[in-house]
Amino acid sequence: MSETVENLKRMRQHAVAIFQSGLQAVAPGDAIRAYFRREDDRLLVNGRCYDLCQFETILVLGVGKAGASMAKTIEQLLGDRISLGIVIVKYDHLEELQRITLREAGHPVPDENGLSAAREILEAAKRADEKTLVIFLVSGGGSALMPLPVDGISLVDKQDTTRALLASGATIHEMNTIRKHLSAIKGGQLAQAIFPGTLISLVLSDVIGDDLDTIASGPCVPDSGTFKDCLKIIDKYGNLKLPVSVKTYLHAGARGEVPETPKQGDQVFKKTFNVIIGSNINALLQASQMAESLGYNTLILSSAIEGETVDVAGVHMALAREILKSGHPLPPPACLLSGGETTVTIKGAGLGGRNQEFALAAAQHMGSSGQIVLLSAGTDGTDGPTDAAGAFADSSTSQRAELSGLSLQTSLDANDSYHFFEHLGDLYKTGPTNTNVMDLRVILVDS
Numbered sequence: 164m165s166e167t168v169e170n171l172k173r174m175r176q177h178a179v180a181i182f183q184s185g186l187q188a189v190a191p192g193d194a195i196r197a198y199f200r201r202e203d204d205r206l207l208v209n210g211r212c213y214d215l216c217q218f219e220t221i222l223v224l225g226v227g228k229a230g231a232s233m234a235k236t237i238e239q240l241l242g243d244r245i246s247l248g249i250v251i252v253k254y255d256h257l258e259e260l261q262r263i264t265l266r267e268a269g270h271p272v273p274d275e276n277g278l279s280a281a282r283e284i285l286e287a288a289k290r291a292d293e294k295t296l297v298i299f300l301v302s303g304g305g306s307a308l309m310p311l312p313v314d315g316i317s318l319v320d321k322q323d324t325t326r327a328l329l330a331s332g333a334t335i336h337e338m339n340t341i342r343k344h345l346s347a348i349k350g351g352q353l354a355q356a357i358f359p360g361t362l363i364s365l366v367l368s369d370v371i372g373d374d375l376d377t378i379a380s381g382p383c384v385p386d387s388g389t390f391k392d393c394l395k396i397i398d399k400y401g402n403l404k405l406p407v408s409v410k411t412y413l414h415a416g417a418r419g420e421v422p423e424t425p426k427q428g429d430q431v432f433k434k435t436f437n438v439i440i441g442s443n444i445n446a447l448l449q450a451s452q453m454a455e456s457l458g459y460n461t462l463i464l465s466s467a468i469e470g471e472t473v474d475v476a477g478v479h480m481a482l483a484r485e486i487l488k489s490g491h492p493l494p495p496p497a498c499l500l501s502g503g504e505t506t507v508t509i510k511g512a513g514l515g516g517r518n519q520e521f522a523l524a525a526a527q528h529m530g531s532s533g534q535i536v537l538l539s540a541g542t543d544g545t546d547g548p549t550d551a552a553g554a555f556a557d558s559s560t561s562q563r564a565e566l567s568g569l570s571l572q573t574s575l576d577a578n579d580s581y582h583f584f585e586h587l588g589d590l591y592k593t594g595p596t597n598t599n600v601m602d603l604r605v606i607l608v609d610s
Contacts, residue, residue, distance in 0.1 A: 170609065171534055171557050178538040178555070178605045179591075181453045181498065186542060188602045191232035191302070194441035201240050208363055209438045212235070215309030216360070219294040223263050224284050224353075225250035226309040226379055227302025228543045229367050231258040231265055231595040234300060238262055241298075246288060246483070250300060251280045251308045253545075256595045271329060272322050273310035291360030298355070299362060303369025303543060303599030305379025306339055306401040311348040313421075315410065320406040321345060325334050331400040332508035334469060335370050339380040340388040341396060343424055345409060346380065346418060348422035353382035358431040367443040369543075369599045371503055372466045373562060375437050384437055386424035390416030429556065442466070443502035443600045446542060450500055450603065459498035459607065468503030468604075472517050473524040473575065475505050479606060480528035482534075486608045487533035495533070499606040515577025516547025518602055519590070522554040525581040526561055527571050534558050536607045540591050543599035551590040553602070563587055591598050 165514040198209045206213040215221075221235055221244050230250040234256045238245065250262025253270045268277030292298055312321045317341055325347065328338045343350030354362055364383040366375065375384040393413045415421050425431055454461040463483075468475060478497065486497045508518050515523075518539040529535050540546065540553025564571060567586060574583040584590045 167534065171536060174536040174607045174609060175555055176558065178536050178607055179458050181450045182538055182540060182603055183603045184448035184453035184516060184600060185450035188445045189367065189441040189542065189598050191229045191367060191441070191598055192236040193225045194367060194420065195233060195236045198438050198440045199240065199365060208436065213296065213361070217294070218296040220244060220296070222287055222291065222297045223248035223250070224576070225289060225300030226305040227367065228253050228270070228304040228595070228599045229302035229597055230258055230300055231256055231514030233257065233302065233365065234260055234263045234265070237298060237300065248390050249280065249283050249287060251277060252282070253304055253308060256597055258597070268308045270307045272325050273307045273318065275318065277308050277310045278318050281309045281348055285311060285353070285356055286310065288353055290354040290419060291357045293359045295360035296356050296582070297360050297362045299333035299364045300362055301379045303378070303382070303601070305382070306342050306349070309379070309382070311346055313345060313347050314347055316408050316412060321409050323406050324409050325562055327405055329404050330509045332471065332506045333396065333400055334506060335397045335504060336371065336377050338375065339377050341393045342391055343380045343386055343388060343561060344393050344413060348492060349380035349382050350376070350386035350388070351381060351383060351384055351429070352424060353433040354435050355383070355425050359434065362435040362577065364435065364437040365441045366437060367599060368439050369601050371469050371550045372608055373439055373442050375439070375543070383435055385427040385429065385432060389423060390421070424542045434479040443603070446600050446603055447500050452606065454498035461497050461500065462493050462499040462509070464499055464501040466502040468501045468505065470505055470509045472505040472520045475555035476521045477528050479604065480525050483535050483606055483608050484530055484573060489609055495608050497608045498609070500600055501604045504601045507578065509578050511579060513574070513577040514549060514582060515578055515580035516541070516549055516551070516553070518546040519549070519551065519580035519584055520562055520575070520578065520606065522556040523571060523575055523583060525563050526556040529556070529558050529561070531558070534609045536589060537604070539602065539604045540593070541598060541602050544593040545598040547574040550592060551581065553591045554580065554584040554587045554591045555591060560587065561591070
């Protein structure tokens, strides 16, 4: 028994090392420097060259959980050429900066600080002219951190809409389609405000497929969604309790009574260049190398895993059990890696996040033969409205829970994964990582 316990402990340490290696691959500073560099008065951005002498003003604007680290790197590269800088970040996601001001705001539910900071950014953007270069830094969390509702919709309406969407099980694509159409700054409208200025947008992706118009609700890219799409999403989730003002506005937009967001081909994007500097697959590739160096036969399942968390966890565990049973799709010791962003349809009043729920659901399916260790965590260091990045589950979780008087099924029904894993000492806490490329799951299997 002691040998089994020691091996599970060792595997857990390996899971942390693999996860942390993935994080290093998407460190914002390194990601920016791979695509963005300065040579005297020349700015080289992913194959494009900009003559800094042509610009009288350089603005650095931004939003997202990785915003502070991104801003610090831009300061190091551009120094006193920066005329003004405003970047919105989640509370406590900070760095010491000299020329760029950080504004802290609420996430995942927007707040007044985010509203005032969004107004600041839009006002600065509107002052841009043909002699202005704007560098916009985008990372995950931007949709909530930069709320600027259209006239007639209050911040409270936006907050209630966000809560309803989070609880519905709607995907991030669906959530942002609606949020863009309730905003005065998202869905390409920031680029619209900056034009005729030159805009370079550096993007750290936190969405499935790296869709530019979904990341932070696409403030600098053409919007592919429409008001009619918003109504289809509302119909799909029939239990959505949205404010009357929101439904009224979306219906007015669908009738053509409200202008649509800027679309592909609009001239406001003629001087805009968007560059994805990092994404989930980068983290998975680096994590894979670490797993192989630790002696595991490794397989990356996908960087685009989505779906109901409980169901996805069951599929992952079916693969782990198949490895133990038949040595397919690879023999033990094995490491399965996956990324993406699952959804949780909230039915209980407990506390948790999708990664903790994933671990809880996985524990139900692990079985008693062989040894399995799972670490599921958010690369931003936050899982839902908790102080944990995620949680561990292993072959002993079910037994330890029973001995502690905990019920896996009861905790799942209550969506109370946080308190379950807190009691077992299996929460994974990293604090703010200052990056964000969705979730990373590490599954280690040993016979």
